[in-house]
Amino acid sequence: MHTLIICLSILALLLVIFEETIHINKAKSTLFLGCLCWLIFYIFPESGFSSEQISESLNENLLEIASLWLFLMSAMTFVAYLNSRGFISSIVQKALPSQVSEKALLIYLGLGSFVFSSLADNITATLVSVAVITQLKVPIKKQLKYAALVIFSVNSGGVSLITGDVTTLMIFLADKVTIVSLLQLIVPALAGVLSLAFLLSSNMSGHVTLHTNNKPIEFEDKIIGLIFLTTIAATLSLNVMFQVPPVLTFLFGLSIMFLCGHFLSLPESNENVLNYIRKIEFDTLLFFLGILLIVGALKKLHVLDHIALIYQHLPTSLANYLLGISSALVDNVPLTAAVLKANVTMRPDEWLSVTYAMGVGGSLLVIGSAAGIIAMSKIKGLSFISYLSMFLRLLIAYSVGYWLSVLIA
Template identity: 55%
Template sequence: MSALETVLIVLAVLALLGVIFEDVIHINKAKITLFFGTLSWILLFLASDGQGETAAIASGLAESIAEIAGLWLFLVAAMTFVAYLNKKGMIENLIYLVMPTQVSERKLLFLTGLFCFIFSSLADNITATLVSCSLILSLDLELKKRLQFVTLVVFAVNSGGVSLITGDVTTLMIFLADKVEILTLLTLAVPASITVFVLAVLLSRGLTGTVVLTARKNEIRPVDTVIGLLFLLTILSTIAGNALFGIPPVLTFLFGLSIMFLVSRFMSDDSDLDPILEYIRIIEFDTLLFFLGILLLVGMLKEIQALQSLVAIYDVLPPLYANYLMGIFSAVIDNVPLTAALLKAGITMSPGEWMGLTYAVGVGGSLLIIGSAAGIVAMSKIPGLTFGAYMRYLAHLLTAYTLGYAGVFMLGRFIN
């Protein structure tokens, strides 16, 4: 290993440590990964030996940028839809529309898990978690019961996202790498939903009271309803277009976004007060910049052929066991860089085994409160939710994760 390769690997490790200890060093992980990601490629160019090597590095960078652009554009389109619907209060209205005004705590736990599972499949995990945390905080629950609710929220949000490319970034990454088909991914909803129900049963002990929900109605205009329906139609068209005609999902979603802009222009009269393009500016660009930095780092590691050590576990263990362990690792190591590294490392697996990895890295982060974006958001919003408090339910979470992974394995055998 050359001195340059050693330096670049150290930079990648520092970036990963910065992500893990973000709450300790108080530096946003997007800033850290973007700094180290761009710096590592600059060092590669500075240390290149001749035009041939420079051209090879430029080709590798162009490949990484193309992959990042596809991911970015898809997420920008999807997140703009969600930002608009959330700002207009449609998501909050939907909650109080489907929730009864008076309900037992036990039944509300199951309804909350179901809502989180479905909603996180359509929207991003962070929005689903924020909405669910607002609901929990509106209830007059003691700390222990509040923790039971939020534990289910984190697991259900992460479980819901694995079956649709709109729900989880790692699922989208694995799909864009042509490892699984879009209709095959939908079958993950079956074992994932069952394990959310199982976890709700495990967590429902001690929930014997009754709660009253006070509905907060937001005024919804016709244009808002049309855009909400357009969002659902865009998701369905993305699935159908890719399955039947091979249309890239990013193209369908950008087309849906363009229709959203036109609908807003011709159906509303507040273009000066609330211009539709403003919603692109309020999406979570720190999340997008984090993905950019991570994928630049992983692309660099691929360029210097440093990813082989990561896949050594697949040389020792069959994919069935290796994928399960990767899910547990994703509770400590952010699942985005972990998934990106595994995809770049060139692992050969069957479609069913790739499904197992999709479930593992998507849901495994739920085992620790710091293991997923949903957990981090919940910890920042729910008083009393700490690393140790969440750990009390580790056995429940591990049981649900293991059952879900076993269900995906059986599903994979059928698909293979």
């Protein structure tokens, strides 16, 4: 059974890596294999594993997953509403000038993607930023530079706030970092983005004209947007002051959104406001569920303890740096979960460097993050090979941000 579950876990990883080749959604494959692992535990238990012990381990695994799921569901529902109403795209387009130099646009896109991905999910931040890129009348090589910066910035923006990236949230929920300590990553993450913008600015000397959106934002949407921002602020402050779990604050904010949707007499009925839950990316949530079930099964078998070996042979900072680079090939969610379950002993400042590495390392390859996959599907000419041509510049920017995070923390 031990060998079988390890083989199933490796198969799940391969199916995730080659999702674009085999055309099987990773949510389907990981959920199937994750549930199968635990079914095998129950039906063919190894000696020393009683059904009560297996149930206790499964319940512990499901409790961790539930906290992550409910938090993400709440945040994604807010974003689904604001995105469907055109609120987010209107804000972005109103913030951009109608005409700007190509180099200045690098800064605008980098900073905009960085800030937006801290507040919303990476998928929405990427879609909005890519929409700006696709309207640019510039050569494809320059579009690819903008796309690379957006992918890197979106992933960088999420590392300093638990609302910005799943891996950051996972590390926070495991009590490895605090909300206040995460704020220390803003400077190194921003330094990485600006470094990449500088490296990409060569041969960017022209000007571009941007499409402007004059559509007014509805009053009701402004209220919901304000509730969303207030919920984020309350989530951070209440956790710092009273140790309120973030999931509780976000669920409370979601309930206020639903009530306001009713009393503000939105064009849609209250029933439709509730239905925005159906617009969130459930395939993403199901993928997390499947992956975390697999990682929980591996933890039960103590397989993940072997990850700690890299920390026995290398300095912790170097080991974290290399794990971040490897997340470009292996999805950062299972890799982060594996590190958390491997019982690796690190100082709080070293967990901060892990947070940066896992969040940003996937940017080195276009297949290494959800932002890269989405951008590749939207921008003509963006492929694994074309993105690979910018690997060295991406690696330099990642290295700048990572080693600065080590120094600051």
